[in-house]
Amino acid sequence: MAKEEKAEKAQFKRFFPAKKKVCRFCQMDVREIDYKNVDILRRYVPEKGKLSPRRTTGTCSFHQRRLAQAVKRARIMALLPFVAD
Amino acid sequence: MRHYETGVIIAPNLSDEEIDQQIKQMAEVIASMKGNLHREERWGKRKLAYPIKKFSDGYYVFLHYESEANVPAELERRFRQSDQILRFLTVKKETGQRRGLKKGKKEAEEAPQLGESAVEAAEEKEKSRDEEKTKVKESGAEFKEREKDRDKDKGKEVL
Numbered sequence: 001m002a003k004e005e006k007a008e009k010a011q012f013k014r015f016f017p018a019k020k021k022v023c024r025f026c027q028m029d030v031r032e033i034d035y036k037n038v039d040i041l042r043r044y045v046p047e048k049g050k051l052s053p054r055r056t057t058g059t060c061s062f063h064q065r066r067l068a069q070a071v072k073r074a075r076i077m078a079l080l081p082f083v084a085d
Numbered sequence: 086m087r088h089y090e091t092g093v094i095i096a097p098n099l100s101d102e103e104i105d106q107q108i109k110q111m112a113e114v115i116a117s118m119k120g121n122l123h124r125e126e127r128w129g130k131r132k133l134a135y136p137i138k139k140f141s142d143g144y145y146v147f148l149h150y151e152s153e154a155n156v157p158a159e160l161e162r163r164f165r166q167s168d169q170i171l172r173f174l175t176v177k178k179e180t181g182q183r184r185g186l187k188k189g190k191k192e193a194e195e196a197p198q199l200g201e202s203a204v205e206a207a208e209e210k211e212k213s214r215d216e217e218k219t220k221v222k223e224s225g226a227e228f229k230e231r232e233k234d235r236d237k238d239k240g241k242e243v244l
Binding site for chain 2: 031032035036073075076077078079080081082
């Protein structure tokens with residue numbers, strides 16, 4: 001079973017190669033991320049209110065650090081939830 | 086002197102006048118300690134992401150000011166004593182000059198070098214391409230000549 005699945009995955013990758021993700025903050029040339037920009041932060045904290053990892057969003061490490069800082073500040077100011085259910 | 090931004094959540098059960106008074110007090114503290122209040126941002130009543138002190142709403146105010154470090158310390162000391170302040174957060178504002186300058190310098194230094202090397206590389210490529218083309222042409226000519234020879238030979242054979 002496992003082998004078949006692996007082969008399937010490999011085939012899938014061959015026919016649909018992963019699209020290269022680009023950091024959206026770099027594209028917009030943003031230097032600092034403000035914790036008051038809740039609409040932007042919301043995009044990076046889906047459902048449970050957890051910060052989504054770099055591998056899913058494609059954010060670069062520079063902006064991921066800023067983003068994490070901003071989300072944490074927004075949580076303190078009750079703009080974002082610590083836990084959402 | 087540094088730029089600070091202090092965000093405050095004021096209890097929603099206060100009247101508008103009381104809220105105004107609170108904000109005035111903050112401004113006075115800043116002014117009395119030789120700070121410059123640049124901007125005052127009022128978001129008004131807004132739903133909290135989670136309840137604080139059993140309130141589900143809060144009145145958001147953000148103050149942007151420039152001062153010495155003792156001003157935010159004094160403000161926060163007052164906030165802690167007050168029951169009407171639900172939350173506060175002071176953030177040091179990056180002036181952005183340092184980082185911007187560094188980046189600008191790097192770009193200025195790297196850009197021309199990159200540009201030159203890129204141009205050179207492009208020129209070399211073009212040269213090599215031209216050479217290849219001439220080679221192809223020559224080989225093509227040779228090929229045609231050979232074909233002619235062959236045709237001649239064939240003709241001879243037929244004859």
